[in-house]
Amino acid sequence: TFNVAISTGGHAQPDTLYGLMYEDINHVCYAQLASSSRAHIFISQSGDGGLYAELIQNRAFQQVTPGTSAALNSWAALNAASRISVVRSNVPVSAALPNALSLAVNAGTTDSVGFTNTGFWGFPVTANTRYQGSFYYRFPNPPSNQVSGNFNVDLRSTGGTVFTSTSVPFTSSAGWKKVTFTFTPSATQASANNLFAVSVTGATVSGLTVEFTLVSLFPPTFNNRPNGMRIDISQALADLKPTFFRFPGGNNLEGQTPARRWIWNNTIGDLLDRPGRQGDWSYVNTDGLGLFDYLQWIEDMGMEPIMGVWAGYTLNTQSVPENQLGPYVQEVLDQIHFAISDSSTNAQGRRRAALGHPAPFNVRYVEIGNEDWISAGGLASYNNYRWRVFASAISTTFPQLRLISTSGTSGNVPSVSGPRPIYWDLHIYENPNWFRNSAYNFDILPRNDLRFFQGEYAVTNANNGTRLSYPTVEGAITEAAYMTGFDRNSDIVFAAAYAPLLNHISSTQWTPNLISYSPNTLFKSTSYYVQQMFGVYKGDFYLTSTTNTASAPVQWSVTRNTSAGQVYLKVINTSTSAHTVVFTLPSSITTINAAGTGRILTGAAATMNTPSSPNAVVPRSFTFTAGRTITYSAVAWSASVLVVGAR
Template sequence: MKSLWKGLALILVLSICSLKVLVAQSDAYQLTIDASTSKAKIQPTMYGIFFEDINFAADGGLYAELVKNRGFEFPLPKMGWLEPNSDRHSLNTASGMGTIIKTENQPANRNILRVMVNNDQGYELINEGFRGMGIKEGQAYDLSFQAAKGEGRISQINFQLIGENGKVIGETSVAPTSANWQVYTSVIKADATAEKARLKITFQGTGLIDLDMISLFPQDTWKGRKYGLRKDLVQLLYDMDPGFLRFPGGCIVEGRTLAQRYQWKKTVGPIEEREALVNRWNTEFNHRLTPDYYQSFGLGFFEYFQLAEDIGAEAMPILGCGMACQFNTGELVPMDELGPYVQDALDLIEFANGDVSTPWGKVRSEMGHPEPFNMTYIGIGNEQWGPEYIKRYLVFEEAIKAKYPDIVIISGSGPFPDGEYFEYGMEELTKLNAAIVDEHYYRSPEWFRENATRYDSYDRNGPKIFAGEYAAQSVAIASPDNKNNWNCALSEAAYMTGLERNADLVVMTSYAPLMAHAEGWQWTPDMIWFNNLQAYGTANYYVQKMYANNAGTDLLQVTLDGQPVTGQHQLYASSVMDENTNQVIVKVANTGAEAQSLKLVFNGAKVGKEAEVWTMATDELEAVNSFEEPMKISPQASTAMLKKSSLEVKIPAHAFVVYKIGLR
């Protein structure tokens, strides 16, 4: 009898378990992927990078120069330089002093420093770098400077790297030999690491000597180029496999005034001849005043084109259209004086693509790149709005199309994704048959989740779309308290399924801003954070990378109950095929607080038996990556097995997952 009861109990338990399995299976949401038909081609430019010199992203960041104000060209010419032992009020006893001397030899490099060393009490000249200098033990640093000896007997110039503790961590000496200007070079090898080192210069002997263009670069730059780019930052960009690089901004294109606008011609040619300019972000925000923020243009248009080429991206320069930033002065160039601005655009195309026999092609060649850069895109205006922009854009378009009909021109719909400015701009640009319109939006995470269908109803006969600047704001636009938290990144991942689902219309996308120095930022959030020694990608970076690394070549339809997956049950999805890797790729975001069972069914293609799975997930919506935990929120790899051409998985709560399945 006991055996009978035991048997019945076992049957009951097994029945309950079977019922639970059936219930679990019936609760699974079925995503159906139609792999039989390409809905649209995914453009190679679909996922790219937007670079702007904000947050010390160029000088003090991507551009690896360690000396701030190396040519003494800031409006306060000694900004960044210290003279701790100089006594200006008692010259008879002072160890020495430096005096700025203005020359008129050429407009870009007017200032030199005339150093007078009075005695052997130790005159010192110290450069503080960009919130210090990042120096790594065992690394070599290229020193260069220009000098001309004056009266007296200065026999040697000593250069020392001083760590935070005041100790010398590397040094070299150079003997100046000529009364004429001469370039001197040497190498400093560091025997310790310091995040905030300084460069100290002292002199042997007394007398006068003129100095200029004092420079220090790591030898370990991207591709080992002398005076090049910071290797770890470029590596993060390269790893994204971006389709394009948009540069140089952003609002710095426009300038607060037209006189302070970005002028590309002043950023090419010899480094010492590039005219420095105030960075328009230096005192823009009271919460982060950075009056020492200037542009040396060591990272200029040639270097931008070269960087794009290095990372396999299309170069996408943006030029001003004769309108200063409308959030500042809104200064306008009169229409009858717009000619030089238009000529700048035509000359830029020649610089990028022209034969070496052309004037600007020759400049490019002399800088070391005789082959053309083969530029395809050019942007006119950053985020201008209103009738004045449309009038100016039309002049540029007519001139460019007349001379370079194959160049694709990118226009802009203003700074907002809706409202009067946006509606006017889109209407007028549609009338003009504009090729690509750049849209910008900085909104809440909720906005991004709620607008995943934004482009579903756009007119397919109108312009193509470039989502050129976007980022979820955890607090509010321009708030210093914005964080690159998982809630923002996950919401962007959900929104991006809508960008991908509309790949017939949306042909370019990029997060913004790209980079921020931990002690030199003005705007948050930002995709990549760095200090003088380290750099890390945020959760937002890894979402962007997941999309860019899995862009595919053809858009596929993915549905839930016959409808696009746009937030039902807090699920968002898109799918592509990659004809190069012979894979189907499905991207799914679960913005809900519960894990969910999914069944991915593939129609119209024979799929393999194993799926590659990349998962980003955490229930800590406020979690962020950091210098201490740079990979806290990053993709984790696993595998899953398919059964009868379907994949049954459980997607975690608050997760973004990419499923990659090979085709047979």
Template sequence: TGDINNSGEGGIYAELIRNRAFQYSDKFPVSLDAWHSFNNANLALNRLDTPLSKALPVSVTVSPGSNSSGPAGLFNDGFWGIDVRQQAYTGTFWVYGAYEGVFTAELRSALEDDKVFGSVEVESKAMAGEWVEHTFELVPGEDAPNSNNTFALLFDPAGLAEGEESLDFNLISLFPPTYKGRKNGLRVDIAEALAGLHPSMLRFPGGNMLEGLTNTTYWDWKDTLGPLKDRPGFQGVWGYQQTHGLGIMEYLEWAEDMELEIVVGVWAGLALDGGLTSEEDFQAVIDDGLDEIEFICGSVDTKWGAVRAELGHPEPFPLRYVEIGNEDWLAGYPAGWDSYKEYRFPLFLKAINEAYPDIVVISSGSTHDGYNPIPSPGIGDYHPYRTPNALVDEFDLFDNDSGHIVGELFAAHPMTHTLPAEGEFDPLYYVSGTNEDKGSYIWKGAVYNTTNHENVSVSVSFEGVQAGTQAQLTVLTNPGGDPFAYNDPHTGVNIVSKDTVVLSAGDGGAFEFQLPELSVAVLDTEKKEK
């Protein structure tokens, strides 16, 4: 995962309010971005002597306009709009200052004046000298015709205590229903679409995000723990500040809810600007990585396992794969890559193997990036940026090579071991293997251009598989025949046909079937023969 183009915040992370807590960093100064005055109210960023928290020191002061009547407040245009539907939205906001009366939370049209799709009154608990949290549920009475909508938070100036001229607000948050009903969770539509792809692993916290812009601004997993008011945020690497709302617990729950294999990336002492942690100072980096592993899979009797339990998940998460760093062959080359091979990866590998011998440790580079051999028992990550034709040329790249993961996404039918193949290639390209965890044999193939557009006859047999063994065959193809056709979610056009059948092995344990031109297929046995 990686928060690029607001694919995390503003994307799969369900928070609808942009710049909800006025977080900032050296790269991204504090601002009122996305916030606007309602009814000529005055908005000003403020650092109170009593901030909401050490992590969130800046609030917005809202005072009524001098020549206006009616409610005062502010509104937020979300991540360039808010989709409004007849469903329950849950919200929170914190207030500093004495106020009697009600606050009004509204979802409004940005195109039509005074068009309110949903509104709720929230009884004030605000008092002088304290930050007080308010919660609410808002159910619009109708769907908005488009996403050009805003969220407004209003109050009646007449309710201000004597001598008070303003109120301070912070951590203003609004969530639609979330995937699996998780608090602070994922957007339902995007999460369901992702789950529909049947992924099998989640690598987090992403690529460049893990490294950070500098060695003091990497993605610090410990900063993502606990209540939102205690998360300082993150100096993002793709052009915007991040809130840390999508933290390590949210990633782990994401993996749990979709039943995904966890591949956690631990920071390895290299930043995008080439900043490097020396070998003399590297033990602290290793210790932090071991703490993170303990947080994920340690028992409640361990220091960090106990922290996880306090956050509501006493059961350890399953963890079998840990990757050290991200693309260390890229940032700060050649010093970054040289240091990775000389001490950063070997020291991490040794420490993790000693503490967790069952965890597979992954290098952030491969043998084809100049790390050959990768120290045993580590494996490599082949992380290519290639054109389709180049990938075809690399079809046999890993024959007789050490173990690797390829890219950032396992297929829905992962293999733990590849098997030697006997047979011709072109126009059918294929790979076969086993999944030791599920006890199955797997074959994957793709058919490109065929002579006269004819089908290709396929016969697949695995050593040890007997006649009568069952396997599921899934074939994706484009029956229209146009090699340049594509799915268009905006118009609903779907040119892909999916067919799934159950085959039984014939004499000699062979599965027989045909594949059309421009198709891909997966064959997965029901159970490996003993």
């Protein structure tokens, strides 16, 4: 039995404490990066085909090599009466989008011709849901006698059954024309194994070639934003009650070379003006989910951004020399101006206003780089000059911002030239034993002016080293034990985020992830429910209580929601047997409701929620009798929160 005396003292819970870390990581099989300390096996699906609601994969043939079969990724001709290829258009639709899909129709054909897209491993077909689409087309060699007709667009099964369709008129224009369309299926299809198709009666275009690009199809989006986010994923994230969103990476901020870094300026405005980039996980990012889209959605979600900026280092271990950093520093200053500067006095602020957001976004935290000190001894260029150059320039122009430095060593601050780093981002991917034994890592840090952001963490391996495919009960519960350390030390830990967030079940290479989905399903992991427990029951004040010891089987934290008049007792049991905890509320609390409600997540240690068993472990509610003394028996492998009405 553990006896826990709760004091009236403590400290405020930061309003940023529990949030999200996000980047687009996807499609790669194995990325062994040059620096041995930064080797990764990654793949998961998060932005394109995930959070970003666009349904067409490879919609604008960005960053592909025309004429290759790889360039045709996800596209196929409808039948042998026509051929498709990706070409570099003689008349590009825009400078940013030079490529197009060329449909060459055999002379004399009367068959229906066209092409299909596989989407991101399928398309959802949902009854009474209005899908909005568009594409550009042109006839590179129009016939002397103008022809006209209709393009048919539809969602169909792979066997050819059309579920919903419409048609849009065309004429044989040599210049690019944009068509828009909508359709609304009347019935939901259980399977997402469907295609999007564009077809045309062969006789109309026999012997002609038609080019297409920026073929787009969106379902309804979160908050009805054009070019917006998937509703079910957004809602699942909102249900975590996250306070912040760190973006755009992670490694995906950095680039494999300076030319391949995330360039904010290429991610805003009309989709025609976004070239996309070769992301850091060996696939092309459309950048349809760009800086403005991120900031708008973060605001819609009631979060605040922790905005990453590029810091002169790339994953091929290249550091830009100090005397060449000037343009990159200016790029970062412009990025911040775009996010927060006055639209009446600043050019970047005006660009933001022109996109529909005159008011500055609420950016208080900017993170300079990613994992710059993660290797033993650190990346010398960050310590020697990169931090200084970027931090000095940003803090001179934006003295109100809190600048986060990137590190792997908690409390062990390496010497660094330039402004003293106060805010530190720490990352850890480990096994359950590590998390159980590390619950007091922050308790032992000195109390000074340093503040910590556990910017990425997760149990990724079983104790025997086996990589987890999905979070297990054991992983989630030991993460919860570690998270009691965030509550307890929230005087110096200002933020924490599990990573990575999202994966598409048909294209997952980084495992485990917090939320998994397909085109038409979504399920939540064991770790998701732990994150939700800490997010929903964060409270605004941590109440000091008797502490346990590192690696003890039971950990707890006590917080208060002052306005709701509630005390939250979180009890985490990482052992194979039940343990009793007896809490005693302080005498300063004079009114205590007799009936308490609780939530518990528990299950067999190795259990995971998987596509075939998505609800193997879900939390359940219970009631209990409360009083000044509350006795709780925590079953094996459990994370519980007891909610007590107490003032």
